Amino acid sequence: MAGAETTSARDNRLNELLISIQSRFEGLSPPSNCCIFTVPEKLRQTNKEAYPPSVVAIGPYHRLNPNLMQMEDHKLLYLQNFLQHNQNYCLKDYIQRVMSWEDDAWKCYDKQIDLDFNQFTKMILLDSIFMIQLFLMYSDPQRRLPSNWIFSRPWMFMDVRDNMILLENQIPFFVIQRLFEMAFGTHWQHTPELLELVCCFFKPFMRMEMLPESVTESEVTHFIHAISLTFLSSVRKAPNESNEESKLTPSAMELVAAGVKLRRRESKCLFDIEFENGVLNIPCLTLEDTTESYFRNIMASNSYLTDYMDFMHHLVDIPGDVELLINKGIIENWLSNKEAVARVINALADYYFYSLSDKLIKHCQKPHNKWKATFKRDYCSSPWVVNSVIAAEVDFTDYSTDRVLSPLSCITFAF
Known part of the structure; x- marks a missing residue:
């Protein structure tokens, strides 16, 4: 048959392909x-x-x-x-x-x-x-x-x-x-x-x-x-497995608006974040000029830090979030200004913290906390209101009567 490949040509091509693939085996490792x-x-x-x-x-x-x-x-x-x-x-x-x-x-x-x-x-x-x-x-x-x-x-x-x-x-x-x-x-x-x-x-x-x-x-x-x-605790815990889509943690101001108290946790392990009884305890994060570079290099090979920065990214949404976390000692800022803090955190964010985010979201979605979105939209745009919230960080709900306090009445408690 005209144009058909001869047995000899096919064998030559087979040997060439065999040698080509086998040569690629050299230097391979598991x-x-x-x-x-x-x-x-x-x-x-x-x-x-x-x-x-x-x-x-x-x-x-x-x-x-x-x-x-x-x-x-x-x-x-x-x-x-x-x-x-x-x-x-x-x-x-x-x-x-x-x-x-x-x-x-x-x-x-x-x-x-x-x-x-x-x-x-x-x-x-x-x-x-x-x-x-x-x-x-x-x-x-x-x-x-x-x-x-x-x-x-x-x-x-x-x-x-x-x-x-x-x-x-x-x-x-x-x-x-x-x-x-x-x-x-x-x-x-x-x-x-x-x-x-x-x-x-x-x-x-x-x-x-x-x-x-x-x-x-x-x-x-x-x-x-x-x-x-050194970012991990001495008892290294496995990340929480979840097939759910990543949950977006509310921002710091949203959490405070929903009655969550923010506290600095005295822990050497950056990932020792806990939410219990309405209190979110977070170890201090120090930000310096070199932080972004070495965090990036750790994150390239360590998923724990990637998940942590994603969590922090959602906490920091507006300038008021940064100021609140700095005032609470949760962020220690050695950068040029507060805007640089938000830039570094948001730049590093791309979930080990699935269950933590879920608990925070459920807290904020309770009926007596649902006004938090309105609070952020209507009141957090004003610097004096942000400062009042930071100074007070009061409970926004009278739990003895389950009565929801209005944002303005909560701000009054700051004075």
Whole structure:
């Protein structure tokens, strides 16, 4: 039959396709091993400056950025200093040890790495020792180099530390841990444990001074993961599963209008939000210039914080909501103004808090609370009324008679 494919041509095409697919198997690893991710483009577009490093590349993703090359020589100086003060092993010993871990380390990254194995091993060793030295020098200034380029410039140190908590700028924690144990495990009795050094170094970003006691070094995957664990309580609860559509929590002003009392909860766990007996208890959220960037990087790999920011986004609807939460100590504002607070919270919102939102909504939908929408529309547009509500935060219902008090009569109680 004219134009028909011959058996030989079909076999050749089969072999080509077979080789093409089999070649793609090389370098693949089970998804469960992957813990260091590139940020999805959808998230990156919302704030392109929040994810790439500015002064130092850690790991392979930004290794070839020419603007970050200056720090590479500094890493060599740190390695040299490390070897001079840890003479139980030589450079060859550390290289051999890292080479034995490189397959496991390679599998921790979510995309193809444009390095050969020698380049990858060198990168892992230099970056890991660089960070170990930073931790040690930060905790003990006597360890610092005479002309220390990083610690002699406060702005440089802060930039380096900020870069080390970017999701795309990570080294697998197990490599740093094993190198640290290799150097100090049996020879330096007075050296703090690695997690203790990590918590001290990243203290401005952590909710607790130390990780929960239940967390072991073997559980930590990278620095972003370590920081995110301090947002969780020591007893880590599973999120409430729900097949329902996401419920929209009423705003702070709407909740107060419906008789909900807002209180700051003294808890180190950001997610310890409770609503009981008409009182919504919320731990303090501190907002600084760096908050948006490091929250974004945590949110890219942690759904708990994403759900929390979505909850806070619904609490903050109008300027009066921000002022109310600040006055109650629920938000601690170190940003330029109150408008910046609303911008950051709303920018981070995209539900672990399904049941909490449901309880708040049901409270606001009770017959004696239904006027809250009218209250917001008719009265919250006036600054003096907002201030009165903040000052008073009285119960808007006489529960002894189940009599609904009018918004204006409630405001009168403020004076």
